[in-house]
Amino acid sequence: MTDQRDNIYADSLAEPGLFAFDDRVATVFPDMIKRSVPGYTTVVAMTGLIASRYASAGSTLYDLGCSLGASTLSMxxxxxPADCRIVGVDNSSAMLERCEVxxxxxxxxxxxxxxxADLTDVVVQDASVVVLNWTLQFVPVEKREAVLRGIYEGMRPGGVVVLSEKVTFEDPHLDALNIDLHHQFKRANGYSDLEIANKRNALENVLIPETLASHKQRIAQAGFSSCDVWFQCxxxxxxVAVK
Incomplete structure (x- = not known):
């Protein structure tokens, strides 16, 4: 199985349509995410270190929205500890087929x-670590609190959630600056302005980012005792949120 270069949004005549984690995306996903998400490699690698710190014997570690299993492999x-297991969940059969290989x-x-399975249908049980790396942003906003409450209720005391997201900024100037810096990052990785624009249009109303304040407030309301940013680019x- 060979990973291909992402040129999905390079066609100037094709209608981008809504972004979906289908077979077309699964085939190019490793290239797509590394060229699109600043800090991706660091976050995935450190997810494994965090998991090794907080995993407890006999517990379950969840990778919710596991895609091709990068965070699962990192953990x-x-x-x-002894007798741990990892459960990787995704609602894309195309992703899971490649993940299994x-x-x-x-x-x-x-x-x-x-x-x-759909993330909103997953019942978390006896978990010490739950990872949502660039996953919650694809869940409808009105369902995100219930997802986090369900995770909290299914976790052992002292367990952690790793939540990685694309975020917005409350200050309009900083928001515009960071969007532009992200686009510059993508250009430096070989994406054209056409590809950037087409991808952004495809993600409109599919990926809904929020502010860090909104995430922290929701995590606190779910019951977690502590939460803060450990990485940002x-x-x-x-x-990381601690129960």
């Missing part, structure tokens, strides 16, 4: 179960 390849090449011991940030 799996770190030292975890990728995970099969890894020899580390922690077992992984892949689940085809332009308008992409990752938070």
């Amino acid at each position: 799996k390849q770190n030292t975890l 990728i995970l099969a090449t890894d020899s580390h011991d922690t077992p992984v179960e892949l689940m085809l 332009f308008n992409f940030a990752s938070l």
Whole structure:
């Protein structure tokens, strides 16, 4: 299975349509996300370190919106306590099919179960670590609080959530600046202005970013005792919340 270069939005005549995690996206996803999300490699690698710090024996670690399993692998390849398992959840069969092939090449011991399901239908149970890396932003805003409450209720005391998101800024000037810096990042990685514009149009009303303040407030309302940003690059940030 060979990963291809992302040129999905390079056609000037084609109607972009709404973004979807279909087979076309799954095929180019590793290239797409590395060239589109500043700090992606760092966040994924550090997700594994955070998991190794907070995972407790006999618990479940969840990768919600696992896509091709990058965060799952990062957790799996770190030292975890005895009898842990990882559950990777995604609502895209195209993503999970490729994820299964990728995970099969890894020899580390922690077992992984892949689940085809919508995030809003997942029941988290006996979890010590829950990862949502660039996932909650695709859930309708009105359903996000229920998702976090369900995660909280299914976690062990002392467990953590890693939440990575594209964010907006309350100050319009800073918001415009960080959007522009993100676009410059994508241009530096070989995307044309046409591709950037087409991708942005495709994501309109599909990916809904929020401010960090909104995320922190929702996490607190769900019951978590502590939450703060541990990584940020332009308008992409990752938070850790502790139960």
